[in-house]
Amino acid sequence: MSIIADENMAALAPLFADYGDIKTFPGRDIDPHHVDDSTKVMLLRSVTKVDAALLDAAPNLEFIGTATIGTDHFDIPQIEERRVRWSNAPGCNAQGVGEYVLSSLLLLAQRSDEDLQTKTIGIVGLGNTGTAVARRLRALGYTIMCCDPPRQQRGDAGQWYSLEQIIAQCDVITLHVPLSSDTFYLLDNQRLSQLQANCWLINASRGEVIDNRALINYKQQQPTLRLVLDVWENEPTPMMELVALAEIATPHIAGYSVEGKIRGSQMLHQALYQGKQTTPTLAELIDVEPLPVVTAPAQLEQQWLAQICATVYDIAQEDLRFRSALPTGFDARRKANLARREFSAQRIIGAPAGMATTLSELGFTI
Ligand SMILES: NC(=O)c1ccc[n+]([C@@H]2O[C@H](COP(=O)([O-])OP(=O)(O)OC[C@H]3O[C@@H](n4cnc5c(N)ncnc54)[C@H](O)[C@@H]3O)[C@@H](O)[C@H]2O)c1
């Protein structure tokens, strides 16, 4: 029995070697030629297109998993029609995205010497990743406005705003919606033209949630717009003009972290075994050391926080490395990110009680 897996999956051997012979390939290359009637399991990430042709080439497939939240690369009706069990890994990388967004905001604020307390930050999509962002921003006392019409319609508690209100009132907008027919080009030409002139716009969801060509045109007319883009239309070949116009440009790694990748694999292990085998813990699977301990200052200042976030994961450096790797190095830069740690790997000692609570809410170990 064989398992076909994306080579960027974490903890493959400790979690899945008992189940079958594991063959790994670059995710973007996995196609009908890589599977056959011995393929029982596929463990994938967001870069493998799962369609009828791939499924037909693996007629004995029992389980197909993606160690990601996004499922826009899976043709779910085709999978279900063939009665193949499937799973994704909701929330596995939410911490990573929350930390990416906070770190990006701190970096932009540092560069223009602005106080994030003065900004109104709109979060569009309050699922796993948007909530991880909200939690961190709330912990710091920032003003946030949340937009999630499906949750609002379900009657979920909270103060909800429409996308139009977010666009009209927010200084910063960060997007965390799934890609669907409803969210394709959610920010189109018309909505982009309604953004505040000096808005900061962050996209760590899917590239197609913003009309990238319209964004290029709008940014050219509105140079004070500041862009943080982790996701792009047509990955792994983003529009180079847009990369040049983004202040922070990264290769779809907002959710990448050692911990997040292991969590994704653990979730697929649980889904595959359906409780028939105990899933090893994160502590059992992680084979890297924590970061050197840091002592907290007397007061939690924005500049110190920016510095400590960059110590854990330096987005400014990633941005530079990404630009110099393009036009061909999108996937190579993603792969190079496999050692990124989450804030939890950073222990901070000596923080007074109130600050310790805030740092802990941000994800640091106190
Ligand atoms: N860049 C990365 O590395 C990275 C990492 C994780 C997730 N993602 C992507 O980010 C997106 C969000 O991930 P998630 O884990 O938070 O997903 P999720 O499913 O947990 O949450 C999505 C939320 O968006 C809401 N939503 C749906 N349509 C909406 C709309 N039109 N307007 C506002 N809200 C809407 C849903 O109600 C839900 O609460 C997905 O596209 C996912 O693939 C990217």
Ligand SMILES: O=C(O)[C@H](O)[C@H](O)COP(=O)(O)O
């Ligand atoms: O949807 C997700 O969970 C993320 O976009 C995911 O982190 C992307 O990672 P990939 O599968 O492309 O390696």
